Amino acid sequence: MSSATIAELRESLRAIQGDGYKRRPVLPFGVAALDERIASGGLRLDSLHEVAAATPNPSDDAAATLFMAGAAARAWGQVLWVVRRRDLFAPGLYQAGLDPERVLYAEAADDAEVLALMEEGVRHRGLGAVIGEVKRAAMPNTRRLQLAAEGGKTIALLLKRHAREGGNPLHVPSAAITRWRIGSAPSTPLPVEGVGRACWHVALVRQRGGEPFETIMEACDETGRLALPARLADRTAVADDTERHVYIEAA
Amino acid sequence: MAGRRREAPSDAAPLLEAAAAERAVTCSVPRGGGWRPGARWARDDARAEIEAQVAALPAHQRPPMREMGRRSEAAAPPFRAMRPDEATGGNPFRPAGALPKSLGPDPRSVPPHRDSSGRETLQRPKLRDIAAPQRATTRTLYKGADRPLVTSLKDGSRLVIGAACPVARARGLVPGMAITQARALVPDLDIRDADPGGDAADLLRLATTAARRWTPLAALSGADGLLLDITGTAHLFGGEARMAHRIVRLLARLGFTARVAVADTAGAAWAMARFGVDDRRPAAASRSPATRPNRGDGWLIVPPAEHHRAIARLPLAALRLDPGVVDALVHLGVETVGQLVEMPRAPLARRFGDALLTRLDQASGRVAEPLDPVIPPEPIAVVQHFAEPIATAEAIEHRLGILMLRLVTALTEAGRGARAIELIADRIDGVPQHLAIGLARPSRDGAHMLRLITRRIEEIAPGYGIDALTLHVRRADALDAQPVDERLEETPADIAPLVDALANRIGDARLWRMQPVESDVPERSLETAPPLADAARPAARLKVDDVRRLDRSVDLHPWHPRWPRPARLLRRPEPLDHVIAELPDQPPRRFTWRGETHQIVRADGPERILGEWWHRTTEAQSVRDYFQVEDETGHRFWLFRRGDGERAETGDLAWFIHGAFG
Numbered sequence: 001m002s003s004a005t006i007a008e009l010r011e012s013l014r015a016i017q018g019d020g021y022k023r024r025p026v027l028p029f030g031v032a033a034l035d036e037r038i039a040s041g042g043l044r045l046d047s048l049h050e051v052a053a054a055t056p057n058p059s060d061d062a063a064a065t066l067f068m069a070g071a072a073a074r075a076w077g078q079v080l081w082v083v084r085r086r087d088l089f090a091p092g093l094y095q096a097g098l099d100p101e102r103v104l105y106a107e108a109a110d111d112a113e114v115l116a117l118m119e120e121g122v123r124h125r126g127l128g129a130v131i132g133e134v135k136r137a138a139m140p141n142t143r144r145l146q147l148a149a150e151g152g153k154t155i156a157l158l159l160k161r162h163a164r165e166g167g168n169p170l171h172v173p174s175a176a177i178t179r180w181r182i183g184s185a186p187s188t189p190l191p192v193e194g195v196g197r198a199c200w201h202v203a204l205v206r207q208r209g210g211e212p213f214e215t216i217m218e219a220c221d222e223t224g225r226l227a228l229p230a231r232l233a234d235r236t237a238v239a240d241d242t243e244r245h246v247y248i249e250a251a
Numbered sequence: 252m253a254g255r256r257r258e259a260p261s262d263a264a265p266l267l268e269a270a271a272a273e274r275a276v277t278c279s280v281p282r283g284g285g286w287r288p289g290a291r292w293a294r295d296d297a298r299a300e301i302e303a304q305v306a307a308l309p310a311h312q313r314p315p316m317r318e319m320g321r322r323s324e325a326a327a328p329p330f331r332a333m334r335p336d337e338a339t340g341g342n343p344f345r346p347a348g349a350l351p352k353s354l355g356p357d358p359r360s361v362p363p364h365r366d367s368s369g370r371e372t373l374q375r376p377k378l379r380d381i382a383a384p385q386r387a388t389t390r391t392l393y394k395g396a397d398r399p400l401v402t403s404l405k406d407g408s409r410l411v412i413g414a415a416c417p418v419a420r421a422r423g424l425v426p427g428m429a430i431t432q433a434r435a436l437v438p439d440l441d442i443r444d445a446d447p448g449g450d451a452a453d454l455l456r457l458a459t460t461a462a463r464r465w466t467p468l469a470a471l472s473g474a475d476g477l478l479l480d481i482t483g484t485a486h487l488f489g490g491e492a493r494m495a496h497r498i499v500r501l502l503a504r505l506g507f508t509a510r511v512a513v514a515d516t517a518g519a520a521w522a523m524a525r526f527g528v529d530d531r532r533p534a535a536a537s538r539s540p541a542t543r544p545n546r547g548d549g550w551l552i553v554p555p556a557e558h559h560r561a562i563a564r565l566p567l568a569a570l571r572l573d574p575g576v577v578d579a580l581v582h583l584g585v586e587t588v589g590q591l592v593e594m595p596r597a598p599l600a601r602r603f604g605d606a607l608l609t610r611l612d613q614a615s616g617r618v619a620e621p622l623d624p625v626i627p628p629e630p631i632a633v634v635q636h637f638a639e640p641i642a643t644a645e646a647i648e649h650r651l652g653i654l655m656l657r658l659v660t661a662l663t664e665a666g667r668g669a670r671a672i673e674l675i676a677d678r679i680d681g682v683p684q685h686l687a688i689g690l691a692r693p694s695r696d697g698a699h700m701l702r703l704i705t706r707r708i709e710e711i712a713p714g715y716g717i718d719a720l721t722l723h724v725r726r727a728d729a730l731d732a733q734p735v736d737e738r739l740e741e742t743p744a745d746i747a748p749l750v751d752a753l754a755n756r757i758g759d760a761r762l763w764r765m766q767p768v769e770s771d772v773p774e775r776s777l778e779t780a781p782p783l784a785d786a787a788r789p790a791a792r793l794k795v796d797d798v799r800r801l802d803r804s805v806d807l808h809p810w811h812p813r814w815p816r817p818a819r820l821l822r823r824p825e826p827l828d829h830v831i832a833e834l835p836d837q838p839p840r841r842f843t844w845r846g847e848t849h850q851i852v853r854a855d856g857p858e859r860i861l862g863e864w865w866h867r868t869t870e871a872q873s874v875r876d877y878f879q880v881e882d883e884t885g886h887r888f889w890l891f892r893r894g895d896g897e898r899a900e901t902g903d904l905a906w907f908i909h910g911a912f913g
Contacts, residue, residue, distance in 0.1 A: 059886035062818040063913035069818070078746055089910060090765035090777050091810035092818035096913075100765045100810075104746070104782055106753055107761040120752055126744025184885040184913070187853065195853045195881050198913060219913055222812050 004032050027075055027155060029226055031217070034202075039210035043071055043178065048146045048156040050176040052169045054183025054201060056162040063200050063219070064182040066096045068131050068157045070224030073097030075155050077128030080121040082106045082114045084133055097224030102128075115141045122148045122156050133159040136172070143175040170205050178207040185216050188229055197221070199229055263314045266301045310421035399437050402445035403430050413445035450474070457507075458625040465498070470622035476524070478517050478622055485513075495550035503549075511550040517622065518614030519558035522569035522588075527551050527561065559615055563589030570610045576603055588614070631665060631724040633657040640679050640716025647676070647713075648705050650720055655704075658722050659697040668693025668730030674704055676711050677719040684711045689759070691750040691783045693728040699748050703755055750782045767809040771860050773820065773909065776809065814858060815879055817889045817910030824907035827890065832906070835896030838878040842890070844908055849882040856880075859895065874901040879912065887912035 007028075028035045028042030035041050043049055051068050053060035065088070072079045079102050081088065086107060090100050108114040111134040121130040122145065137158060149156045158176065160169035170179050185199040203214035218227040305313055399422055404413035410430040419440070424433050434440055451474060458477050462469040465488070468480035481494065488494035495511040502509040512523035528551045545552040553561045562569060565588050567577045580603075585591050591599075591611065600608055612618035635654050641647060651674070662669060670693055676684040688703045711717075754762050763779040770776045793800055810816065825844065832839035838854030856878030862870025874895040881887045889910040894902025 057886055058819065058911035059888065059913065062887075062911045065818045066913035080749075087819045087822065089773075089817055089820040091767075091773075091816035092820075092910075092912075094808070094810040095812040095816060096818070100767065100777075103764065104750070105763050105765065106757060108757065113757070117753060117757070120756070121749060124744065124746070124749040124752075126746050126749065182913075184887065186883065186885040187881060189853065194855045195879055195887070198881075198887060199885060200913070 007035075025153070027071060031226055031228060033215065033228055034217070034226070037210070037213050038178065038204065039207055040177070043155060045075070045153045045155045046151060047149050047177040048142060048158060048175065050142075050158045050160055050170065050174055050179040052160040052179070052181050053162065054181050054203075057184075060183045061161070062092075063184050063198075064159060064180075066092070066220050067180065067182045067200070067202075068159060069093045069096040069098045070220035070226065071155065071157060072129035072131060073099075073102075073220075073224030075128040076153075077102070077126070079103050079129045079131065080106060080118075080127050082108050082117045082121075082130070082132040084108060084111075084114065095222060096220040097222055111136055112141075115145060118156060118158070119145055119148045122152065122154050125152045125154060127154050129155045129157060131157045131159065133161055135161050135163050135169070137174065139173045139175065146175040146177070179205045181205050181214075197227075200226075202226070263301070263305060265304075266314075269301075310418055398439055398441045399424065400441040400443070401430075401433060403442050404445040404447070413447075447474070455625065457502075459627045462625050462627045465494070468622055468624045470624050472517075472521060476521065478520065480622060481513070491552050492545070492547070492550075495552060496547055499547075499549040509549060512553065513551070514553040514558045514561070515555060516558060516614060516616040517620045518571065518610065519553060519562050519616075521571060522562050522565050522614060523551055523553055523558075526565045526569045527553075559592075562614055563587065563592065567591065570607075570614055572607060572610055576607060579603070631658070631661050631667070631727065632721055633661060634719060634721040636719045637717070640718045642713040642716045644708050647708055647711065647717065647720070651704060651708075651722075652701060654720060654722050655697045655701045658700075658724070659695055662695045662724065662727070662730075665727075666729060666731060667724070667727040668695050669700065669724045669727050671724070671726040672700060672704070673723045673725050674711075675721045675723065676713070676717045677721070678714045679716050679718050680714055682714065684713075684717075686710055687725070688755050689751070690747075691754060691781075692747045693730040694747070694751075695730060696748075699751070703751055706752075707755070747783060754782070769809060770863065772863060773816065773860075775863075815855075815912065817912045820910040821908065824891070824909045827906040827908055830906040832892070834904075836876065838880055839890065839906065842906060842908075844888075849880075849886070849888070851880045852883050854878055854880040857892075860891075872898075872900045877909070 025045050026040050026042040027045055049071075051064050053064040072081075073096060079098065081103055083105060084107070086105075088105070090103070093103065094100060106117050108117055114132045114134050115137060118130050118132040121127050137160070142158070145156055145158070160172075162169055170181060181201075181203040183201040183203075185201045187196050187199045190196045198219035200217050200219050201214065202217045204210075204212050206212055216229060218229045220226060399419035400416045401419050401424055402413040403410045405411075412424060412426050412428045412430060412433055414426055415424045419433075419437065422437050424437060424440075430442060434442070454471060454474070454477070458469050458471055461477060461479055466479050466481050466484045470478045472478045481491070485491045485494050488497060491513045495513055498511055499509050510524050510528040512520045512528055514520040514523055528549060545554060566586060567580055567588060568574075570588060570591075580586075580591065585594065588611075592615075596608060609618060613620045633654050635650055637650075641650065658669075658672075669690060671687065671689045674686040674688075676686075678684060686704065686707060688700070688707070690700070690703075694700065750762065762782050764782055765777050766780045768776055768778050807813070827839075828843040829848070830839045830842045836857050838851060838856055840851055842849055842851070857876035858878075860875045860877060862873035864871040873893070875891045875893060876895060877889060877891045879887060880890055888908055889912060890906060890908050892902070892904060892906050894904045896904065
């Protein structure tokens with residue numbers, strides 16, 4: 001019996017016991033290849049996670065943004081998104097599963113204010129996710145956020161953007177539980193003209209209590225779920241979820 | 252009234268003489284034919300003089316057109332002329348840009364009744380000219396101002412006149428007349444829609460003003476009047492006469508023509524205001540010098556204990572009776588109140604019921620008539636003075652906690668929830684410190700409001716100390732008792748407190764939501780919405796025979812993933828260089844952006860988006876062809892070309908990047 005089946009059985013057992021989805025402390029990706037390699041079996045709800053784009057290229061930046069939007073879409077409740085610039089395009093987020101009615105945007109004047117607003121949102125305990133975009137966040141600030149998140153069920157996602165002078169934004173010490181680096185990867189060619197589902201380089205650079213790893217995943221679909229790409233280049237793109245699961249289990 | 256209008260006024264005598272002289276002269280035109288060119292009385296010099304005399308008369312005393320002779324001017328078109336631009340005059344009772352103002356009720360039966368036009372700036376001189384005939388020439392200049400004006404009111408299935416201005420009434424238009432009939436009688440009639448709701452609201456505001464300014468007992472009287480109990484307050488305004496005059500003048504400045512009557516009983520004052528005051532005539536019309544101080548322009552004072560005599564000569568309608576009762580009494584030969592008073596009461600009660608005698612007794616004062624006063628809303632504020640000035644944040648916070656409890660009690664009693672609260676700390680050196688907080692939703696939650704204030708307490712500069720703290724409710728909405736949510740399962744927490752906390756920190760403008768807009772142009776397909784939007788209004792139900800009912804397909808969300816959109820959009824599209832693409836509809840093979848060359852491996856498109864020609868004429872032809880492209884490293888971009896590649900008027904074939912996909 002595969003681990004996915006056991007997880008599913010546990011899930012149904014929890015549902016019978018009346019312990020609903022909201023109380024689950026972890027937000028799994030639903031992809032065994034990812035969840036098994038994360039120490040907590042997914043993104044812990046009561047903690048801070050950092051995401052950075054692989055390069056300053058806008059496409060990579062958008063990939064990191066959609067990675068967070070997908071996670072927030074799979075979380076529960078309202079989402080607070082604290083931005084520095086108003087360049088987010090809500091239709092694009094909607095296509096990653098984040099309904100506009102769930103997102104509350106706040107514009108902060110500087111990084112310190114972003115972190116303060118995020119902390120406010122995390123401490124409120126009524127939000128499903130809090131997302132912030134900063135260029136720099138020092139260790140004490142992230143620790144503060146992490147402490148605020150503990151004990152709640154609001155997932156805190158921090159997008160570390162590339163500074164103009166370069167440097168890896170994930171190299172700064174941080175109290176985040178996991179640190180992700182997301183970049184674009186060439187997608188699987190379609191047998192016909194056109195572009196298929198995008199692919200991402202997903203790298204878990206650091207995680208507390210686990211090993212770093214990197215892999216290539218298919219981008220968020222309309223419900224914010226990642227997927228494993230079809231391995232064979234000449235194989236047609238996976239048409240629907242059932243087929244994909246069959247394939248994953250066979251692998 | 253009607254007889255007076257028919258007889259030729261003495262001032263028109265020269266005109267008639269000239270006409271008679273003209274008839275005596277032999278002429279090729281048949282006698283009595285009226286006007287012909289070159290007639291002496293129609294010459295300009297004589298005519299202008301006569302015209303000035305005629306114009307000096309009040310409207311209802313002017314000779315009819317057939318006595319004046321016809322004029323050589325072109326007739327006004329029988330259709331209603333276009334309404335002139337609305338002047339936003341300084342009327343404090345209606346904000347500029349509100350609905351077109353209506354006339355309000357019948358001016359003849361209105362103690363403070365509405366001015367007969369929405370345009371006070373032009374209308375005021377006209378009102379004045381009733382009392383000051385020298386203004387008549389000014390009025391003839393304002394052609395727009397002396398067009399007769401009425402309001403139309405829907406009565407069942409027909410439109411009737413709701414109210415008419417003095418000019419219109421002089422031409423024979425009365426409230427209740429059908430609009431079609433009025434239009435036939437007066438071709439250049441200015442007709443506006445009546446707004447009874449707005450009139451009632453204005454009257455209530457006027458009553459509130461009266462209750463604040465003149466007397467604590469101000470009551471609405473019907474749809475067109477106010478009753479003020481000025482017992483004990485008249486001397487504050489220089490006596491009854493001076494007070495009445497001041498009220499009339501103040502209302503005139505606000506654009507209302509008011510008639511004020513002061514009497515011992517409410518019934519008598521009501522009757523005298525509607526049937527006793529004649530604002531057409533100045534004070535000189537008084538009959539005897541003894542009564543002169545009791546009567547002025549638009550006001551009248553019945554001396555104490557004289558009201559029996561004053562109302563005796565008034566018609567029965569002055570008693571606030573049903574029209575049917577008045578008609579029946581007139582049929583019996585009773586026409587004035589005096590005649591009614593002299594009749595034996597028992598048969599009257601038997602024939603007409605108690606209502607008639609009650610009204611009679613109310614007018615004479617035998618039966619008390621309590622007023623239902625308008626209570627002006629009081630601003631909610633709680634204040635705390637200190638014997639010793641306080642200066643520390645802890646002390647202020649402690650005192651605020653006590654104050655907030657009182658504020659919540661006051662709000663609960665008033666049934667209101669605060670939307671904006673201001674804390675004013677009075678410093679001993681006289682420099683008050685202000686601290687304002689706003690709430691996204693009306694609230695009476697003292698702990699929440701206190702939290703919002705105390706986190707900004709460091710903005711208060713205590714200086715040498717604070718000797719008073721005041722909490723003012725600057726804005727409040729109705730908030731009824733809140734239902735208790737007794738469901739056992741966990742419900743998501745209300746985010747209104749969070750919205751308040753964030754908005755008070757960064758400001759309302761920097762907190763928003765996005766909502767779809769029906770537009771295909773990407774940058775116009777969304778708009779900001781307030782963070783706590785009300786529940787979406789359900790779409791209007793389609794009628795049974797609406798053609799859209801045939802459409803059985805499910806509505807797609809305007810941002811449906813079928814039309815991919817990038818996660819981040821450039822603020823404005825940036826031009827691309829060195830684009831290699833096949834015309835007319837092939838995606839680019841290569842492009843350079845920000846100095847970097849991208850080789851396209853895969854592409855999708857075009858998604859053709861046309862300009863919104865129904866909104867903007869400049870976009871009538873414009874076309875954007877959008878392509879989703881992926882370069883060899885997997886980066887995806889959203890490009891578009893201006894123009895469809897076939898017709899030059901659709902665009903110049905320049906390439907732009909508009910966003911990046913993930």
